[in-house]
Amino acid sequence: MVFKNGSSNQVISPQQQYRMIHDIYVLLQDGDSRVLRKFDLTSSQYGLLMLLDLEKGQRLVDLSERLMLARSTITRIVDQLEKRDFVRRVPDPEDRRAQRVILTELGAERREEAHVAHEESLQRRLSMLSDDERRQLSGLLSKMRLALHADLSSIS
Amino acid sequence: MVFKNGSSNQVISPQQQYRMIHDIYVLLQDGDSRVLRKFDLTSSQYGLLMLLDLEKGQRLVDLSERLMLARSTITRIVDQLEKRDFVRRVPDPEDRRAQRVILTELGAERREEAHVAHEESLQRRLSMLSDDERRQLSGLLSKMRLALHADLSSIS
DNA sequence: CAGAAATTGTTGCGCTCGCAACAAATATAA
DNA sequence: TTATATTTGTTGCGAGCGCAACAATTTCTG
Known part of the structure; x- marks a missing residue:
């Protein structure tokens, strides 16, 4: 696949603008999962871990909003991480009604390892700017x- | 969810940059599927239709590369569209080895309807710039x- | 206060997608 | 040419995700 030179700076159509963001997202996502696979983490699992702390924790519904994933999806990601002892649900x-998700010591360790590698990878891949x-x-x-x-909120 | 004001223009970390692109992609995608649902099309189906023509057609492997989807996924999307008579496989x-996917007359009509609506929606949603x-x-x-x-190619 | 409405987390279900394996055809090498 | 490697499209399988429905709680209303 060949992309046009980025220095032309002509006005682009909304479609092209959209495609570009789409492609960049896919490319970023792809590199991301490559890195995180070494730690047996998906991007979503990693993203969720990055929102947690050892004390107060986060409610599932808040994680859902911040990650823009359905509540049911958060439930399952927390299930997976809890099975691996990276995370605990506390009332x-x-x-x-609510549960708070907190990091375990083990989870904090693993997260830190993944974080270092992820940071380094992102740094490299985004260094073109x-x-x-x-x-x-x-x-x-x-x-x-x-x-x-705002547009989305105005509709739904 | 509340986002920071966009006019601050401070240097942002790779992580923040990444999150922003992620969020924008999800928001765009969400609005997109809303519009296309009226035509019973997914974003991928629509994207594939937009690459076709009535004559020579496109090979599945080329569609796969341009849409950045796995070949098996393209096979299935073409299956769906063929069932609805929007598309035909021709040797x-x-x-x-190869098949060429071409638009049918019906497919061209439906695509045009969706295209108008999609264009209008994108125009509105991207008008902030x-x-x-x-x-x-x-x-x-x-x-x-x-x-x-380039980075991806250098790895895989 | 009592009843209605909204919120929180979970589950069942279905859809989309990628990976690995495969057969058929083509391209490359010896 | 023959043998090997690559490419094209398809299928089985499993992972990830959203939607709708639900029970338990909380909040809102009259």
Whole structure:
């Protein structure tokens, strides 16, 4: 597959813009799973672990919102991580419906190992942009995310 | 979920950059499937249809590469579309292993309907960026895509 | 307060997708 | 040419995910 040179900077159609984001997402995701597979973690499992702490923990519904995954999916990811003793469910003292997910010591260790490798990989794969370009990108993406989220909320 | 204001333009970490792209992809994808559901099409089915024509057609392996989906997945999407008479498999005259997928008249009609709606939706959802910002974004994303693709190729 | 509505987490079910293995055909090597 | 390797498309299988329905709790309303 051959991509056009990035320096042309012509106006692109929404379709092209969309395709580009799609491709980048897939490419990032692919490299990601490669790295995390060494630690027997999926991207979602890793993403969930990264939101946890050793004390207060997080409710499943909050994890669901932050990861943009269905509540049922979170239930299953927590099941998997709990089986491996990376995570524990503890009852929420303030709400008897809720559970709080906390990291175990083992989970914290494994997460740290994966985190180092993931960080290093991302650093390498995203090094094509200068600090200045990264700043630009940051601004543009934030703007998009905000607007897309608002648009979505206005519909559902 | 609350996102930070996009105008701060500070340097962001690779992790944040990654999360932003992830979120935008999910948000775009979500709006997309909403629109396409009205036409009983998934994003992948739609994406595949958009690559076809009425004459020469496309080989499945080429569709696989362009959509970045596994060959087996393409087989199944073509199966689905063929059942609905949107698409036909015809033998490749130059290679007896290959099949060429072509649009039917019906498929072309349905695709056009979906295309109009999809275009309109994308236009609306991506209208938060000015032409100038779009140009910037285009350049940055192309650069990322190129580099990520190169990185991936160097590994596998 | 009582009843209705909303929220939290779980389960069943179905869909999408990738991986590995395969047969048929083609391309490459000796 | 013959033998080997590669490519094309398909299938079986399993993983990941969302939706709808549910019970247990909490919150809202009258």
